[in-house]
Amino acid sequence: MTETDRRPTTGRVTLAEVAGMAGVSVGTASKALNGSGRMRPETRQRVLDAARRLDFQPNEAARSLLGGRTWTVGLITTDGIGRFSTPVLLGAEDALGAGKISVLLCDTRGDAIRERHYVETLLARRVDGIIVTGRRTDPREPLNGLRGVPTVYALTPSTDSSDMSVASDDEGGARLAVEYLIGAGRRRIAHITGPAHHAAARHRARLTEDLIGQASVELSGGRVHFGDWSEAWGRRAAHTVLRTAPDTDAFFCGNDQIARGAADTLREEGHRVPEDIAVIGYDNWDTMALASRPPLTTVDMNLPEIGRIAALRLLNAIDGRAVSGVETVPCRLVIRDSA
Amino acid sequence: MTETDRRPTTGRVTLAEVAGMAGVSVGTASKALNGSGRMRPETRQRVLDAARRLDFQPNEAARSLLGGRTWTVGLITTDGIGRFSTPVLLGAEDALGAGKISVLLCDTRGDAIRERHYVETLLARRVDGIIVTGRRTDPREPLNGLRGVPTVYALTPSTDSSDMSVASDDEGGARLAVEYLIGAGRRRIAHITGPAHHAAARHRARLTEDLIGQASVELSGGRVHFGDWSEAWGRRAAHTVLRTAPDTDAFFCGNDQIARGAADTLREEGHRVPEDIAVIGYDNWDTMALASRPPLTTVDMNLPEIGRIAALRLLNAIDGRAVSGVETVPCRLVIRDSA
DNA sequence: TCGCTGTGCGCAAAGCTTTTCTTTTGCAGA
DNA sequence: TCTGCAAAAGAAAAGCTTTGCGCACAGCGA
Numbered sequence: 100m101t102e103t104d105r106r107p108t109t110g111r112v113t114l115a116e117v118a119g120m121a122g123v124s125v126g127t128a129s130k131a132l133n134g135s136g137r138m139r140p141e142t143r144q145r146v147l148d149a150a151r152r153l154d155f156q157p158n159e160a161a162r163s164l165l166g167g168r169t170w171t172v173g174l175i176t177t178d179g180i181g182r183f184s185t186p187v188l189l190g191a192e193d194a195l196g197a198g199k200i201s202v203l204l205c206d207t208r209g210d211a212i213r214e215r216h217y218v219e220t221l222l223a224r225r226v227d228g229i230i231v232t233g234r235r236t237d238p239r240e241p242l243n244g245l246r247g248v249p250t251v252y253a254l255t256p257s258t259d260s261s262d263m264s265v266a267s268d269d270e271g272g273a274r275l276a277v278e279y280l281i282g283a284g285r286r287r288i289a290h291i292t293g294p295a296h297h298a299a300a301r302h303r304a305r306l307t308e309d310l311i312g313q314a315s316v317e318l319s320g321g322r323v324h325f326g327d328w329s330e331a332w333g334r335r336a337a338h339t340v341l342r343t344a345p346d347t348d349a350f351f352c353g354n355d356q357i358a359r360g361a362a363d364t365l366r367e368e369g370h371r372v373p374e375d376i377a378v379i380g381y382d383n384w385d386t387m388a389l390a391s392r393p394p395l396t397t398v399d400m401n402l403p404e405i406g407r408i409a410a411l412r413l414l415n416a417i418d419g420r421a422v423s424g425v426e427t428v429p430c431r432l433v434i435r436d437s438a
Numbered sequence: 439m440t441e442t443d444r445r446p447t448t449g450r451v452t453l454a455e456v457a458g459m460a461g462v463s464v465g466t467a468s469k470a471l472n473g474s475g476r477m478r479p480e481t482r483q484r485v486l487d488a489a490r491r492l493d494f495q496p497n498e499a500a501r502s503l504l505g506g507r508t509w510t511v512g513l514i515t516t517d518g519i520g521r522f523s524t525p526v527l528l529g530a531e532d533a534l535g536a537g538k539i540s541v542l543l544c545d546t547r548g549d550a551i552r553e554r555h556y557v558e559t560l561l562a563r564r565v566d567g568i569i570v571t572g573r574r575t576d577p578r579e580p581l582n583g584l585r586g587v588p589t590v591y592a593l594t595p596s597t598d599s600s601d602m603s604v605a606s607d608d609e610g611g612a613r614l615a616v617e618y619l620i621g622a623g624r625r626r627i628a629h630i631t632g633p634a635h636h637a638a639a640r641h642r643a644r645l646t647e648d649l650i651g652q653a654s655v656e657l658s659g660g661r662v663h664f665g666d667w668s669e670a671w672g673r674r675a676a677h678t679v680l681r682t683a684p685d686t687d688a689f690f691c692g693n694d695q696i697a698r699g700a701a702d703t704l705r706e707e708g709h710r711v712p713e714d715i716a717v718i719g720y721d722n723w724d725t726m727a728l729a730s731r732p733p734l735t736t737v738d739m740n741l742p743e744i745g746r747i748a749a750l751r752l753l754n755a756i757d758g759r760a761v762s763g764v765e766t767v768p769c770r771l772v773i774r775d776s777a
Numbered sequence: 778t779c780g781c782t783g784t785g786c787g788c789a790a791a792g793c794t795t796t797t798c799t800t801t802t803g804c805a806g807a
Numbered sequence: 808t809c810t811g812c813a814a815a816a817g818a819a820a821a822g823c824t825t826t827g828c829g830c831a832c833a834g835c836g837a
Binding site (some may be wrong): 111154156157158159160161163164169171174179180185188189192196199201202203204205206219220222223224225244246329330331356360386387390 | 450493495496497498499500502503508510513518519524527528531535538540541542543544545558559561562563564583585668669670695699725726729
């Protein structure tokens, strides 16, 4: 207790105290701890021992004041850390944490005012870089007023092609699903997906139509069924498709919820999945995909990988090796029992 | 570009530059910007203008070096930011952000080594406080080696009662559900829940048994059905209950997934929900509760509120007004169509 | 006109670490 | 024993902001 009283304002051990205990100057102590400089091994050891005895940890504030780097990056997410941005965030944090970089979390809840505020805060804290992520794959306006702080957009790319973005390969994902279905001999494929104003839905739909056009396969119902991302829509749409095109033998769905709804309807209307009709989902949202009957074959966007690559690009940019443009990360097909 | 070259290592505008432009000393500039000190209004204005022109933001590192406070708190989560810790985290971030405090995110993935590493990092960064949260409501060992940094445990309380913890009122939540069912005239209630080694399951089960014992109501099947937190278990258990106790008129389920599974089985076996049999879930996980047929009446743990209160207690502790012990946050019943 | 009061602003130290430069110490060779 | 060099360790500055203290000057009363 007396000990704590002697301590400076931060309430923590300072290098001067370590140096004092070891009987050397602060400069020498610093060198000893950082392995730089030259000194007698026993001196270094004395400092090391003192540091351990006092449980010394260098003050990062002082360090970054000097070095100009804070070893901190800001992570701005626009969707309350939802199902999509969370895995991205985790992947990023993983890649950064390994390099001793900490993550400042900022959730804007999609509010521009909040976003502005957070950017100011991050800039004031002199973060080394910023990662921006969101809920959707639609491109977004870039952050402004960044004053040269390296920034990478993950999952949600920037509309400015001179920015760095890492996105999911939507078309590749759709290709995986459709080619798998065609390869399995399916010939009448329905595509049920989310709202047409979502880029993800549009891109996957376009590629689905293209691929089906190339193979001698029929797009069941003659058109893509846009709706919303819910199970209810999946159930409704599946019901409609079965009525208008009873010979449909496969459903490619825009996400796992739609797929699950479709699977439920198929089962309830007496069709066997996958024997009679195959179902493929998208997202590989495990709680959904595994709880579905049968468990869903689905496309995984490799979200943690997107976060990881974004973090890597950011680290490169911080080191002055920035690369602009959108890099897409391939998806993979997770095969379970529904197709 | 010439301009940037003149700048110091951090690459950002410094107070000295602002002072230079305004023709005052750095001390005066600081006072002008902080509203402290006394000076001619026009002088203050000149500084303010210069700061805006240069887009000056004080260097937080220098600031905290001086003040001993970093205006940063660490948030340690043990479960990859899952469904439970995320809302808690958001609530906390909300309460802290309003007070100009930033959040350093640390995900330990349940690994003790990682946790140790993160604690070290946070301490080195001189965070003002730490919030610890997890996936389950089972108490956990407290962090050690904190050296007096204020810490609050949210959702997952600490086993040390001298720590500060904010937890969900598990028994109150169970009471809400059971009393609602009894009040609605249900007389044979089944309780299907997760594994008995989870505190949440045990606590709710005990209270359910107690309440049922007090009212002249029967615990359907004579015992609580422990299993796991999945839909599959909900389906299986519901099937069993219906066979062994066909006169069951209500299911209280340990989470929304179990409830949904139970509701599916009930429907498929020809029972109407809620007319014949009521179902109540737990967690109010919207994707689950809303997609269920019918949408689930369920207990909401008010997770963001838990995060908010944890943040408030932490802020108090940082200001020297620490309160030890576990504070429980009440649940609320969200009434939809299943009961 | 002198001295006092008070306002306005500058000076300098504190806060902690890293790094460069300088000084001291120790040893070897002459 | 003295000189010189290398190795070891210390001194000091830089990095940026805040704040207490003190100085200078203006204005006013005597």
